[in-house]
Amino acid sequence: MEQYLNLCRHIKENGVIKxxxxxxxxxxxxxxxxxxxxxxxxxxxxxxxxxFRLVVSELLWFLKGDTNVKTLMKEKNHIWDEWAFEKWVNSESYKGPDMTNFGVRAANDPAFKTIVEEQMEIFCSKILSDEQFANEFGDLGPVYGKQWRSWPGNDGQTIDQVQNLIYQLKNNPDSRRHIITAWNPAEVDDMALPPCHSFMQFYVANGKLSCQLYQRSADVFLGVPFNIASYALLTHLIAKECQLEVGEFVHTLGDAHLYLNHMEQVETQLEREPKQLPTLILSSDKNSIFDYEVEDISLVGYDPHPRIKAPIAV
Known part of the structure; x- marks a missing residue:
């Protein structure tokens, strides 16, 4: 993964403060x-x-067309919690302590961080136990899964971009139109977070499937490792269904940035020596990309350095 470490070095050496x-x-x-x-x-x-389990459960969430964090919470995946939580604490229904700019304040105030964690625990509990509350505050709007699986078309119809992509890869592999987009200008203002990884194109050559992702905004320390793994996994899943080998994952970044409160963590990471990459194992009895569950996808030989914690910017 020298490619990723070189990106971190490039930003440190050439980036501008914004x-x-x-x-x-x-x-x-x-x-x-x-x-x-x-x-x-x-x-x-x-x-x-x-x-990796969080990468898998999030991708399968996208592929099912789901947009509610309740599904992720059931899988003990909390990577989208802050955006749903923000919706709740900014609503008239919220009666707790002031949560204005809670992400930044928690990063700089340990006492306030404890308060945020207490409110977040209340929030997650209500999402999992109260269906009405989950419907109101757990849904993130028309984010990735909605656009991938049910893009709004004409006359009330919807477009399943993933299903269409797989059909075209099987029947017209040399096409230059193997594209999925999550950036929908008509609905972007209704999303809890406009899509960062917003546009992908697939390419078939010599029996191999490659994917290029355009990511408009890239949180390089926290988000990009997930994004690399997620789209690599998506490429493997689609290749398997289309009876293709895997080629390249090409990751093109627009605004690639390191948050200023992640700099120490980046230094720690750059001091470490990369290890051998793991091998992906996909269940052999799944024929459709839409049939996979988290347990059907695993890694062999993943032996990383310890986790490095860092605050998320909301």
């Missing part, structure tokens, strides 16, 4: 590309432990 919507501030570069040969191992970062 303000951002979270108030944290970033060091940023614009326009960067990484390439991963998927035949040489599964590209999961080894210089810090990355929770």
């Amino acid at each position: 303000e951002d919507r979270t108030g944290v501030g970033t060091k940023s570069v614009f326009g960067y590309q990484m390439r991963f040969d998927l035949a040489k191992g599964f590209p999961l970062v080894t210089t810090k432990k990355t929770a």
Whole structure:
């Protein structure tokens, strides 16, 4: 995973300081590309432990067209909690302590962080136990899964981009239109978070399937390792269904940034030596990409360095 570490070094050495919507501030570069040969191992970062199970459950959540965090919480996946939590604490229904700019404040105030954690625990409990509450505050709007599986078309019809992609890969592999987009200008303002990984194109050559992702905004320390693994996994799943081998995952970044409160963590990671990449194992009895459950997907040989914690910017 030298490609990823080189990106971190490139931002540290060449990035510019920019303000951002979270108030944290970033060091940023614009326009960067990484390439991963998927035949040489599964590209999961080894210089810090990355929770592959969370990558899997999130991707399957997208593929099912789901947009409610309740499904993820049932899988003990909490990577989207903050955006749903923000919706609740900004509503008239919320009666607890002031949560204005809770992400930044918690990162700088241990006492307030404890308060946020207490409110988050209440929130998660209500999502899992109260269906009406989950419907109101757990849904993130028309985010990735909605756009992938039911893009709003004409006359009330919807477009299943994933199903259409698989059909075209099987029947017209040389097409230059193997595209899925999550960026829907008509609905972007209704999303809890506009899609960061927003546009992907697939390519078939010599019996191998490759994928290029365009990511408009990339949180390089926390988000990008997940994004690399997620789209590498998606490429493997689609290739298997289409009876193709895997080729490359090409990751093209727009605004690639390190948050200023992640710099120490990045330094720690850059001091570590990368380890051998793991091997992806997919259940042999699944014929459709839509049939997979978390237990059907695993890694062999993943032996990373310890996890490095860092605050998320909301």
